[in-house]
Amino acid sequence: MRAVIAPDPGGPDALVVADVPDPQPGPGEVVIDLTATAVNRADTLQRQGFYPPPPGASDILGLECSGVVSAVGDGVDAWSVGDEVCALLAGGGYAEKVLVPAGQVMPVPDGVDLVTAGALPEVACTVWSNVFMIAGLREDETLLVHGGAGGIGTFAIQLAHALGARVITTAGSEEKLEVCRSLGADVAINYKEQDFVEEVKAATDGRGADVILDNMGAKYLSRNVDALATEGRLVVIGMQGGTKGELDLGVLMRKRAAVVSTTLRARPAEEKAAICASVVEHVWPVVADGAVRTLVHTTLPLEEAREGHRIMEASDHIGKIVLTAR
Numbered sequence: 001m002r003a004v005i006a007p008d009p010g011g012p013d014a015l016v017v018a019d020v021p022d023p024q025p026g027p028g029e030v031v032i033d034l035t036a037t038a039v040n041r042a043d044t045l046q047r048q049g050f051y052p053p054p055p056g057a058s059d060i061l062g063l064e065c066s067g068v069v070s071a072v073g074d075g076v077d078a079w080s081v082g083d084e085v086c087a088l089l090a091g092g093g094y095a096e097k098v099l100v101p102a103g104q105v106m107p108v109p110d111g112v113d114l115v116t117a118g119a120l121p122e123v124a125c126t127v128w129s130n131v132f133m134i135a136g137l138r139e140d141e142t143l144l145v146h147g148g149a150g151g152i153g154t155f156a157i158q159l160a161h162a163l164g165a166r167v168i169t170t171a172g173s174e175e176k177l178e179v180c181r182s183l184g185a186d187v188a189i190n191y192k193e194q195d196f197v198e199e200v201k202a203a204t205d206g207r208g209a210d211v212i213l214d215n216m217g218a219k220y221l222s223r224n225v226d227a228l229a230t231e232g233r234l235v236v237i238g239m240q241g242g243t244k245g246e247l248d249l250g251v252l253m254r255k256r257a258a259v260v261s262t263t264l265r266a267r268p269a270e271e272k273a274a275i276c277a278s279v280v281e282h283v284w285p286v287v288a289d290g291a292v293r294t295l296v297h298t299t300l301p302l303e304e305a306r307e308g309h310r311i312m313e314a315s316d317h318i319g320k321i322v323l324t325a326r
Contacts, residue, residue: 003060003095004305009049012309017302020060023092023099025073030102032085034325035067036118036299037093039308040151041215041238042265047309053091054266061305062093063265065100066108066118067325076102084108086117088125088276090265094305096325103273106280110288119294119320121276123155124283126237126264129275131156131213132163132282134260135233139164141210144200144227146220148185149176151320152237154295156213157183159283162291168203170196172315179295179318200227208232208255218245221259228257236261295319 003020025031043061045051053059066086069079079085079102088104108117131137143160147153148169160167161184168187169180177188187203189196200209208229214220219241224234225248232255252259264272286292297317300308301324308321 001096002302004062004302005060005094006047009047012047012306012313014047015061015306015309020095022097023058025071025076025099027074028076028102029073030069030076030079030085030087030100030105031071032065032067032087032098032100032105033070034065034093034096034098034118034302036115036322036324037062037065037302038119038122038151039305039312039321039323040064040122041240041312043094044309044312057090057265058092058095058099060092060095062091062095062098063089064118064121065089065093065098066114066120067098069105070097072102078102079105084114086121088121088264088272094302094323096302101269101273103269104276106276107284109284111290112287112294115299115322115324116294116296118324119151119296119322120287121279122264123151123294123320124279124287125272125275126152127156127159127213128279128283129264130235130237130262131160131211133275133278134262135211135213135235137163137165137211140166142166142168142204142207142229144196144209144212145169145185146191146196146213147171147215148180148188149318150215151295152213152215154179154183154319155292157185158292159286161185162286168200168209176318183295197223197227204229211235213237216241218242221245221247225251225255225257225259228255230255230257232257234259237263296322298322299324
């Protein structure tokens, strides 16, 4: 099969199309003939040599996919050859065939086409597991989402809004801010021109945000804590702004607040299966009724993954960058 690999670390041009052996399902595994996958920030880090796959995972890039089941291993009863599905992956999505544990395979939500479904699993599982399962965002609470115009951000805004939370977000241009507002953001902050801490406090009568979903890491750590409400929860899911920051524990203690940093990719398969099951139960219904949708910035053939990475690293996209096998 054809696959996009990064044999040596480097820029987007380090990606090459290669012929690799077809995967064969073992017990509890499923092979999916790829329809689509999507570019995630983690893919660009792996290409540069900074984010290797967890032990036992494919070294082919790609953390999500959609397609048609073409083979199932022993002990797999939930899926059959011919089923149209999408899946959360630890790797392997940039290929014509994808091997995945059966527990990470999900049905395509009603009303979502198979290509768009390839950009759904990673954002849905990331947002649901972090904002709702870990941080416990509740109806009428306030969520601050950094990077609101990206794949994670656009999904988080919609899902929180649909489930009754108030949403504040940051973005870097008026075009992106307007998209965020159209998706349900109550307050949209231009982080290049405004202090998000001051704006969050102004929008909440000085109370702060109950939950913050952050992709910047160290750069925003102390300011995020300042922006938290009493008993607020900060969830860090990215390190675009560095890995080492300074935290005033006194501020955190006075607020009785929590800081949690998570990754999804390296979790054990059983944890990812539980997340996928919870997503199907709680998130797919609001996707099926149209309250939450996946925004697609552009769709490219798998062979043009280099261009997808260039777009991602330029950070001028809105929503997801999709790669299709056919």
